[in-house]
Amino acid sequence: MAIREGRWDCPQCGNQGNRGSELKCPACGRVRAEEVQFYAAEDAAEVTDEAALARAKAGADWICEFCGATTPADQKRCRGCSADRTEKRRAVKELLDRPEAPAPAPKKKSKAGLVLAGIGLLAIAGGLLLCRAKEASMTLAGVSWERTVEVEKYTTVVEEHWRDRLPEGARILSTERKLERTDKVQTGTRPVTKTVEEKVQTGTKKVKVGKKDLGNGYFEDLFKEEPVYETRQRTVTEDEPVYREDPVYADWCRYEIDKWVKDRVEKASGSDKSPDWPAVSATDKQRPGKKVETYRALFKDADGEEHEWTPKLDEWQRLEVGRKYNVVTRLGSVQGLAAAE
Numbered sequence: 001m002a003i004r005e006g007r008w009d010c011p012q013c014g015n016q017g018n019r020g021s022e023l024k025c026p027a028c029g030r031v032r033a034e035e036v037q038f039y040a041a042e043d044a045a046e047v048t049d050e051a052a053l054a055r056a057k058a059g060a061d062w063i064c065e066f067c068g069a070t071t072p073a074d075q076k077r078c079r080g081c082s083a084d085r086t087e088k089r090r091a092v093k094e095l096l097d098r099p100e101a102p103a104p105a106p107k108k109k110s111k112a113g114l115v116l117a118g119i120g121l122l123a124i125a126g127g128l129l130l131c132r133a134k135e136a137s138m139t140l141a142g143v144s145w146e147r148t149v150e151v152e153k154y155t156t157v158v159e160e161h162w163r164d165r166l167p168e169g170a171r172i173l174s175t176e177r178k179l180e181r182t183d184k185v186q187t188g189t190r191p192v193t194k195t196v197e198e199k200v201q202t203g204t205k206k207v208k209v210g211k212k213d214l215g216n217g218y219f220e221d222l223f224k225e226e227p228v229y230e231t232r233q234r235t236v237t238e239d240e241p242v243y244r245e246d247p248v249y250a251d252w253c254r255y256e257i258d259k260w261v262k263d264r265v266e267k268a269s270g271s272d273k274s275p276d277w278p279a280v281s282a283t284d285k286q287r288p289g290k291k292v293e294t295y296r297a298l299f300k301d302a303d304g305e306e307h308e309w310t311p312k313l314d315e316w317q318r319l320e321v322g323r324k325y326n327v328v329t330r331l332g333s334v335q336g337l338a339a340a341e
Helices: 050-057 111-131 313-317
Strands: 003-005 093-096 134-162 171-213 218-270 286-300 306-309 324-330 333-337
Touching: 003 050, 050 218, 218 286, 286 313, 306 324, 306 333
Parallel strands: none
Antiparallel strands: 003 218, 093 171, 134 218, 134 286, 134 324, 171 218, 286 306, 324 333
């Protein structure tokens, strides 16, 4: 394992980059204290001197409980106050590197692509401008309404469907045997040869993953064994299912049934503010069905151009013909009203 000398900064005078093995600041002479933190320079050279290696491997510095100075593990007296060695030691800790995700390679764009991209951006910007809501003062020129009611009658109708899906009350008129569906039924298997790719471990490699702070001004490189793989191809034979298609027949029925069906639509309309529903004559064979109501308001802008709006009933009822309103439009279509003038 490679060992490299670290650095430390003096908290008293601010001198930076003191060698890790230095017990005193070369600038101000202050003894290296407990609060001093070591750091490892990325370009620090590997230690090869035997004496320095022995000191690095001797263990973490011990901390004087009287003055707080740190002293090498092999020395029995404090370098700061000459007190006897204590058992308190600087921490030894592993500092793992953070794996950095590779930055995606920038995509090269052709000139034509850049031009098309620019045109696309302009088109989007133009579309957004066109789609913006606009507000303009307009006069309500008129209103109208329309209400419709479907009239249903109870009668006999002829329909067709599969026998098992006939509605209740159906009276069969005729049947025909027809193909309803095709079922897939497995009849066996057949061998199929395929080429597959797989990752195969071919060995291992040492990868540096960080460093260990030895607690004495030195750092040791940390490595781990990582597997090395290569992609290989091999041929495999697998059983593939074989199917046949079986036709399934069923009765297709023509039948009659009594039910309510749409007969006609009654309509009422007007250009006033008094909407009403059309009269529907109900008998034992007829009844009113679905109802639809539509309300329209016709506005004119300053240029005399007409704009139609289909509001809800409560909004429509509050409108007054001849009055000015702040009308909100988008792409020429009325969206609603803002505050009235």
